[in-house]
Amino acid sequence: MSEDEKTPAREVITDYAQAHFRYFRTADGTVYAQKNGHPVARPVRSQGTTGSHRQELMVGMFKDGVGVFNGTALKEALDLIEALALTEEVQTTHIRVAPGFDGATWLDLGRADGRSVRIHPTGWDIRIPDPAEVCWRRTQLTGELPVPVKDTDGKGIDAFLRLTNFATPDTECLALAWLVGCLEPSVPVPAPFLTGPQGAGKSTAGRMLVRIIEGMSGDLRRAPKDEENLITAVAAGWITALDNLSHLTPDMSDAMCCIVTGAENVKRALFSDGDVYRSRYRRPLLLTGIDVGVIRPDLAERLLPLRLERPRVRRTEAELWAEFVEVLPVILGSLLDLAVKVRSVTAETPTDLRMADFAHLCAQLDAATGLRTLDAYRASLDDLNDDVIEGDLLAQTVLKHADSLEAGGAQRMTSTEWLHCLSHLYGGEELIPLPKGWPTTGKVLSDRLKRLQPTLAARGVLIDSGRTSEGRYLEMTRTEPPSPHEHKPLF
DSSP: OOGGGSOOHHHHHHHHHHHHEEEEEOTTSOEEEEETTOOEEEETTOOOTTOOHHHHHHHHHHHTTOOOOOHHHHHHHHHHHHHHHTTSOBOOOBSSEEEOSTTOEEEEOOOTTOOEEEEETTEEEEEOOOTTTOOEEOOTTOOOOOOOOSOOTTHHHHHHHHHSOBSSHHHHHHHHHHHHHHTOTTSOOOEEEEEOSTTSOHHHHHHHHHHHHHOTTOOOBOOOSSHHHHHHHHHTOSOEEEOSOOOOOHHHHHHHHHHHHOEEEEEEOTTOSSOEEEEEEOOOEEEEOSOOSSOOHHHHTTEEEEEBOOOSSOOOHHHHHHHHHHHHHHHHHHHHHHHHHHHTSOOOOOSSSSSHHHHHHHHHHHHHHOOOHHHHHHHHHHHHHHHHHHTOHHHHHHHHHHTTSOTTOEEEEOHHHHHHHHHHHHHTTTTOOOOTTOOOSHHHHHHHHHHHHHHHHTTTEEEEEEEETTEEEEEEEEOOOOOOOOOOOOO
């Protein structure tokens, strides 16, 4: 055969690729390749260590006897394939957890054969998902999970709780609610904050919570130094777990709020002047630490405090983790059984809580098991409100002023007048100097009070703003404070 009659290498590669792979694009324009019949998708441009599509294509052609081609031919073929894929319909890729058809959700076991868990209100089973239904994206943070055990009769939950040192039954049921929430991609879940005295096993319990969902490769990591690095870590996995937090900057606090409830990040695309790269993210977040200092009100509404106590009997790390690895398939099976029970019941959605989806999940868990998870969740938020108030002198001063108002009474002033009033109340007759961070203008005071609104409302103080012909105003109203939630044993 003459040179002119030979099929160019790029055409051979393109024909093979289109016959063995499905190519599609995501909403941000990234093109992915998915082997026919397999749920795992790899970005065409990836050169990552988890196995790039370029490597996958080369190995496939070599094993099928098509040949070995040079880099130029591969590049030209992939450039054409990528251009053709941009005309295909948009499809979403998922890490670890994904929504499916008919109200089902999927859990990626991280296995090479693509086997995953399909969770439905009627039950769960293990199968390879249809690539048209689920496209898994994997990174170095995607570990392998063991095949869960069927018909555990709740033994895995008991085994998990024996391995941890949660201080109360309230804490245990909140931890279970969070684990069930991690299996639901459409439910934003508050971030567990594992706290307790030194030696209570906070890091160990945090690792166990993470590894039930992420496998034994899941681990805690130090908090990144800035928001950009935090978002990069979040985008590469499902659960982001930060260990030994001792301080949260305002920017980091705001970033964590966005991670819990969802946000979009836009930055300039590499090697371009005008193009941008978009990344949407909402992930479960887990934190450990003894104390993070002052908690901002908006983050407090998105936290789930889980307190631990020091164990009475110490065990070696090797012994503890050997037992955990042994019972992990049973723990995962029991968690899946619990998730099915929760999804099969109906419950009213509480309308007074910020994280309404998680509150509804707590109500479903209560209906399915007889626990009082929702009461425990309300009590935990009440405790967090106390923490916010104890760390905010402005909130303390507002509540002190509100005590002078009768129930149902209201007081209206401009923000500047309120600043003068509250500053005078804080300084008192002794003219105590105003603390660092105290509002310096009426506008700053107004913004601070807006951020404190949920915390103050939980203590029976409503802050409202408006405008009249004379200008803008702030109005403080004293209502009857809500009755404290009773802390009753759950079992």
